[in-house]
Amino acid sequence: MRPGRQAAALVLAASLAAGLLGCSAAARGGGADRTLTVFAAASLKASFTRLAGEFELRNPGVKVRLSFAGSSELAAQITQGAPADVFASADTTNMAKLSDASLTEGAVQDFATNVLTIAVPASNPAAVSAFGDLARPGVKVVICASQVPCGAAARAVEKAAGAALKPVSEESSVADVLGKVISGEADAGLVYxxxxxxxxxKVRGIPFAEAGQAVNTYPIAALRGGRNKELAAAFMATVTGPDGAKIFSDAGFGAPVG
Amino acid sequence: MTGLLGSRPGSGARRRGGSTAGRPYSGIPAWIIVLAAAGALFGLLPLAAMVARINWPQFIPLVSSEPSLAALGLSLRTAAASTALCVLLGVPLALVLARGRFPGQRLLRSFVLLPLVLPPVVGGIALLYTFGRQGLLGRSLEVAGIQIAFSTAAVVLAQTFVALPFLVVSLEGALRSAGSRYEAVAATLGARPTTVLRRVTLPLVLPGLASGVLLSFARCLGEFGATLTFAGSLQGVTRTLPLEIYLQRETDAAAAVALSLLLVAVAVIVVGLSYRRPGPAGPGSAGRAEPARS
Incomplete structure (x- = not known):
C-alpha cells in the first residue's frame, strides 16, 4: 500500500471517529438538553408527528425525536436499555410489561382507543358488505397473527360475531395486512x-358492530431511564390534552374509555 | 457470501496453473491476521451471545412445539423444492453464461446476479407484481385456475428467486476455471453436445455444482423478506422457520432464540457440507465429486 493511501485511510478513520464522538457528545448535551425522545407505536406515526411539530412550535428550542415501530418491538428495545423519555403503546399489554418491570415512572395514562374495521380493495372484488361475508368460502381474508395486538383483537371480534374465519394469511403486523389488501392480493383484511x-x-373501510367487542386502548407513560422528566411531563400533557384529542379524532381514533 | 467466494478456487481454479511446486507462498502480514481475527470474531460473537441466551431446560419443548415443527418441516420441504428448481434453471443459465458468446451476455449476467444485491423485500414486491393476483402473469394464471398468492408455491418462487444467483455464480466459476479443453477433445471425437455435457462437462464441475446446490439450499432456508412480502404467513402453508421466529419474537423471546439456534444449526450443517472437500488437494479434485448430501 502506498503511503498516500495509508494517510488518506487514517484521515478517514480519524474523521469518522471524531464524527461519532461529536454525535454522542451532542446527545449527552450537558444540562441544557432540550431533546425529548419519544417511542411510539407505528399506528401513531401521523398523529404523533403532527403533535410533535406543534409541541416544538410552542416550546422553542425543544427538539422531539420520534421513533416508530411495533409496540412489542419498542417495549423490547426499552427493556434492553434504549434511551427514551416517553413510550406510547398501541396496547395495554406491552405497557404493562414495562410498568411491571418498574421501567415506567409516574402514572400510565390512556389517551386514545382504536377499533378494527374490514378493509377491502377500492373495487371490493369479493363484494364484502358485512363481517359474515368474510367467512364465505373463496373470500381471501388476511388478519394479524394472534401473537400481535391486532390479531388478538381479530380473534375476539370473530368470536363475538360467531363467524369462523379461515384466513389465507396471518401477518405479523397490521401494516402487512393493509399491504396485502392495497395490492389486491387479499379480498379483505381486518385492520384498524x-x-x-x-x-x-386505496382501500375502503366497512365498519361492523362486533368491532366494539375488542377496543384497543393506547396508554402513554414517562420512562424511568429518561433524561428529561419535565419535558416528558409537558409532552404527555399535550398528548392527553385537548390538542391531542383533536389530532387523534381527526386520525380516526376514539376517546379513551372512562 | 464468504462460502460463495471461497468455493471458487477450491473447485478447480488451482488446476489452471498446474501443480505448484511445494507449498504455496503464504506470507501473510501480521496486521492482516489481526484484522482477519477481528472479522472472525465479528461473525462468531453474536452467535455466542445468542447461545448464551438459550433457555436449555426449555429448549427441546420450545423447538418441538407444533408450530415450530410445522415451520421446520415447511422450510425443509420448500427449500428442497426451490433448490431443485434452482438446479433446473440455474445449470442451463450458468452453461450459457460460461460457454456461450452472444451480445448482451454481460447484461444478462448482471440481471441474473441482481437478486444477490437486491433487498429481499424488493424481490418480494417484484414477484408480487409478476405472480400476484393483479400481476403481469398472475391474472392469466388465475384465469387458468392457478392461484399462487398465499400458497406454498409462492414460498418456493420467492426462495428460488433469491437463491438462483448463488447456484449460477458457483457453477459459472467452476465452468470457467475447468476450461473447455476436454469438451473440445470430446467433440472432435464425435460426441454430440448433449453427450459432451453429460459425460464431460458436468462430471468435471460436479464439486462446483454441489457447493452451489448447498449454498442455494442454505439461502432458501434463510429466506424471509421476499416470502413475507409475497407469500404471506400461515402455519403449515407459508410460515417458514424465519417467519415463525419473527412472529414468536413478538410474545416469546425464549422460543424465538431457541428456533434461531435450530436454524443456525441447520445452516451450519449445510455450509459445513459444502466445505468438506479438502481445498488444497488441487489437481484431480474435480473428478472425486460425491455431492455431500445424506
Whole structure:
C-alpha cells in the first residue's frame, strides 16, 4: 500500500471517529438538553408527528425525536436499555410489561382507543358488505397473527360475531395486512379504523358492530431511564390534552374509555 | 457470501496453473491476521451471545412445539423444492453464461446476479407484481385456475428467486476455471453436445455444482423478506422457520432464540457440507465429486 493511501485511510478513520464522538457528545448535551425522545407505536406515526411539530412550535428550542415501530418491538428495545423519555403503546399489554418491570415512572395514562374495521380493495372484488361475508368460502381474508395486538383483537371480534374465519394469511403486523389488501392480493383484511383512514382512497373501510367487542386502548407513560422528566411531563400533557384529542379524532381514533 | 467466494478456487481454479511446486507462498502480514481475527470474531460473537441466551431446560419443548415443527418441516420441504428448481434453471443459465458468446451476455449476467444485491423485500414486491393476483402473469394464471398468492408455491418462487444467483455464480466459476479443453477433445471425437455435457462437462464441475446446490439450499432456508412480502404467513402453508421466529419474537423471546439456534444449526450443517472437500488437494479434485448430501 502506498503511503498516500495509508494517510488518506487514517484521515478517514480519524474523521469518522471524531464524527461519532461529536454525535454522542451532542446527545449527552450537558444540562441544557432540550431533546425529548419519544417511542411510539407505528399506528401513531401521523398523529404523533403532527403533535410533535406543534409541541416544538410552542416550546422553542425543544427538539422531539420520534421513533416508530411495533409496540412489542419498542417495549423490547426499552427493556434492553434504549434511551427514551416517553413510550406510547398501541396496547395495554406491552405497557404493562414495562410498568411491571418498574421501567415506567409516574402514572400510565390512556389517551386514545382504536377499533378494527374490514378493509377491502377500492373495487371490493369479493363484494364484502358485512363481517359474515368474510367467512364465505373463496373470500381471501388476511388478519394479524394472534401473537400481535391486532390479531388478538381479530380473534375476539370473530368470536363475538360467531363467524369462523379461515384466513389465507396471518401477518405479523397490521401494516402487512393493509399491504396485502392495497395490492389486491387479499379480498379483505381486518385492520384498524385509523389505518383505513390513513390509506386514503386505496382501500375502503366497512365498519361492523362486533368491532366494539375488542377496543384497543393506547396508554402513554414517562420512562424511568429518561433524561428529561419535565419535558416528558409537558409532552404527555399535550398528548392527553385537548390538542391531542383533536389530532387523534381527526386520525380516526376514539376517546379513551372512562 | 464468504462460502460463495471461497468455493471458487477450491473447485478447480488451482488446476489452471498446474501443480505448484511445494507449498504455496503464504506470507501473510501480521496486521492482516489481526484484522482477519477481528472479522472472525465479528461473525462468531453474536452467535455466542445468542447461545448464551438459550433457555436449555426449555429448549427441546420450545423447538418441538407444533408450530415450530410445522415451520421446520415447511422450510425443509420448500427449500428442497426451490433448490431443485434452482438446479433446473440455474445449470442451463450458468452453461450459457460460461460457454456461450452472444451480445448482451454481460447484461444478462448482471440481471441474473441482481437478486444477490437486491433487498429481499424488493424481490418480494417484484414477484408480487409478476405472480400476484393483479400481476403481469398472475391474472392469466388465475384465469387458468392457478392461484399462487398465499400458497406454498409462492414460498418456493420467492426462495428460488433469491437463491438462483448463488447456484449460477458457483457453477459459472467452476465452468470457467475447468476450461473447455476436454469438451473440445470430446467433440472432435464425435460426441454430440448433449453427450459432451453429460459425460464431460458436468462430471468435471460436479464439486462446483454441489457447493452451489448447498449454498442455494442454505439461502432458501434463510429466506424471509421476499416470502413475507409475497407469500404471506400461515402455519403449515407459508410460515417458514424465519417467519415463525419473527412472529414468536413478538410474545416469546425464549422460543424465538431457541428456533434461531435450530436454524443456525441447520445452516451450519449445510455450509459445513459444502466445505468438506479438502481445498488444497488441487489437481484431480474435480473428478472425486460425491455431492455431500445424506
Amino acid at each position: 379504523v385509523t389505518d383505513v383512514k390513513a390509506a386514503g382512497d
